Amino acid sequence: MKDYLIAVADDDKGNLKVAKRILSIYGYRVDCLSSGEELLEYVKGIKPDLILLDVHMTGIDGFDTIHKLKADHSARNIPVIFLTADDDAETETKALSAGAADFVGKPFVASVLLLRVKNTIELNKLQTDLKKEAKKLSADFLEEHRRNERLSMQVVKALAGAVDAKDNYTNGHSTRVAEYSREIARSAGFSEKDQDKIYMMGLLHDVGKIGMPDSVMNKPTKLTSEEYELIKSHPAVGCDILKNITEMPDLAVAAKWHHERYDGTGYPDGLKGEEIPKEVRIISVADAYDAMSSRRSYHDVFAQEYIKSELINGKGTQFDPVYADIMLEMIDEDTEYSMREDPDAYMVGDDGFAVEQTNRNDDNDFVFGFLSMLEAGGLDTAVGMKYCMNDTEFYAEMLTEFTRGSDDRIRHLEECVACGNIEQYRTHIHSLKSSSKTVGAMDISEQARVLEEAAKAGDGRAVIDGTPAVVADLRAIVGSILMAMSIYGLTD
Template sequence: MNAKKVILVVDDTVINLTYASEVLDQIYKVIPAKSGIKALELLEKITPDLILLDIEMPEMDGYETIKKIKNNPKNANIPVIFLTAHSDKENELTGFKLGAVDFITKPFVPEITLARIATQIELSEYRNNLEMLVRKKTEEVETISLQAIMAIANTVDAKDVYTRQHSMRVAKYSREIAKRLSWDEDAIDQLYNLALLHDIGKIGIPDAILNKPGRLTDEEFTIMKTHTKMGADILKDITMIKDVAKGALYHHERYDGRGYMQGLVGEDIPIVARIVGIADAYDAMTSDRAYRKKLPMDVVRAEIEKGRNTQFDGELVDIMLSIIDDGIDFPDE
């Protein structure tokens, strides 16, 4: 047997509360409240399927009560039907603007009241089910999109033997930095996925530039820098990973404002991009590249220190140095 739907009835008159209970009790579970204040207290403990709310009450009238109900995300979607002894256009317009779904005039007719309540509960269920379905389908689409983007990111890393698993290592170093910043698990996971995709824009860079064994010309470097903007454009519609486009767009900004593409300074650079930026630089220095072998660790450590508050956020420099000192390394899998 299905459990009864719950109706919260809010009215300052005992007779009205009693009558409403008698009318509704055969079909619904009725919870009475003698004031708006009492109703708000009850809503901290219960989530009714519908609220019948009197307009004219002392201390806190129905209009003020519904404002507080709708301002609480937990209760915002509960349908509210106003009870009123005065049916007029002005009252109804005010009520609808505040979020009411219907009006019932007192003294109410049982058959009409039951019909209106049933209609609004049914509509609320349809809306909730539809929102759930839309969320599910959106997640499915985004999952497919993310899988496709990950395949592209892997393709970028595979374009050159020297950058094999670069994105994976940057993601792991970024995750380690976030852990040492005491981020929560969800934020750490988000950063990890963001870092995996930070170089995705390189898919649009010609192989001749990406794999050039020597120093890039000014013209070639100008083209190389566009990978940040291309990456952000590819990722801009992905909502599953927070700030993922910012990670791609800003990871080559410098703390002193001399980076690219926007020339952002200090904390104007999103923290996710600052983290990916130092992880990216560290992995680049500790990996073989087409134009050089990996650098000795003492040189790498000196370069990280040298970049304090110029290329890198000083706090992140301290964390990166602690990772080096702890001997943490992420070899290719």
């Protein structure tokens, strides 16, 4: 990995610390800045490879900051990823319209943050390389053609990775679907050229999901009927994105029809049997297989026998029987169950489900006691540990950061209430919403969310009435954290 430099601008010390910890572990250099003004001064002398920019900050906010960056000729090409605890599509749309390359939710999920950083840097690098290549003249047309093909494939793979990063549970999904599809095509007697075509179709079959809100894509509970209809629109969105690639029109076909079913009950057009292009029928089998052999928000990795039974039951209804049979043969040949998400991270239990293997030290009496005491004090430590990468020592560091900043948070909130500065209040309560969720203080995070909505709506009475309660609860939970850390010798 190149020694990439990332600038992180956020007025919350805890968020800066988490971002730097996650990114530094994976080899990135990180400079932390506490405001938009500081970032704008910073880029006058240093040009990072990527900027992570908080939306809500004291002083100039993220939107004003990115407008100034884009107006600066020397900094306008630096890709920007917005950081936000907002979960509404309006913020996401505004961020992309302002010129952001992507956005990441807070608190940070390490895998999602890393994927989006990696994909954004790679896409920007590829775009830069493509611009440079376009300015060169080549005497050898054939070599130039081959080079462009390689670059195109890299761009497609990077785009597929960006799509997968939209969903916490689909890391690598597009690549696996493409690989399974190519293997089915090979076994079915497709030419090498057609195998390559179906591979690229598989890579981009889900590209429409890039237009879906994160709040819906990563919702851990059952979707509402409205949300489900929104998700069902992603094939049409994908088709719209790819239809202008006239050199390979089949890309748009796969994006549009990969949810059609062999019996005609699929969507969006209810195509039946051989009305569905054969490449799409192959991708549909590979897509369903990967969905069952990978983790999702609603299930873990299924055992091979269960997946086989589902494919057999779906022959002639959901799947083309010919391609389903080829997939079943591939499963029979895969005696080590290597065709699945991260096979080294799972073992299949006696109940037929895959169980994640970890090296966590949760059984240690010290850790168990410490986390139990935090739970008794009102923290959801499972959430806190998740956002701290299941590292107890780092979790303790973040708890320390949270308690140290509590007095300043309370002072800022009370001062804003006293002087009626609702706009500044919204910035500080937004920060509390994110930081409290990072350590697992879920009740505080929810109260902060409600107060942020009130401030956003200009409801000063709700802000005045609700602030004393959240301040009291914050003081109480800080006291519980400090007591647990003192008893277990984790204070400075």
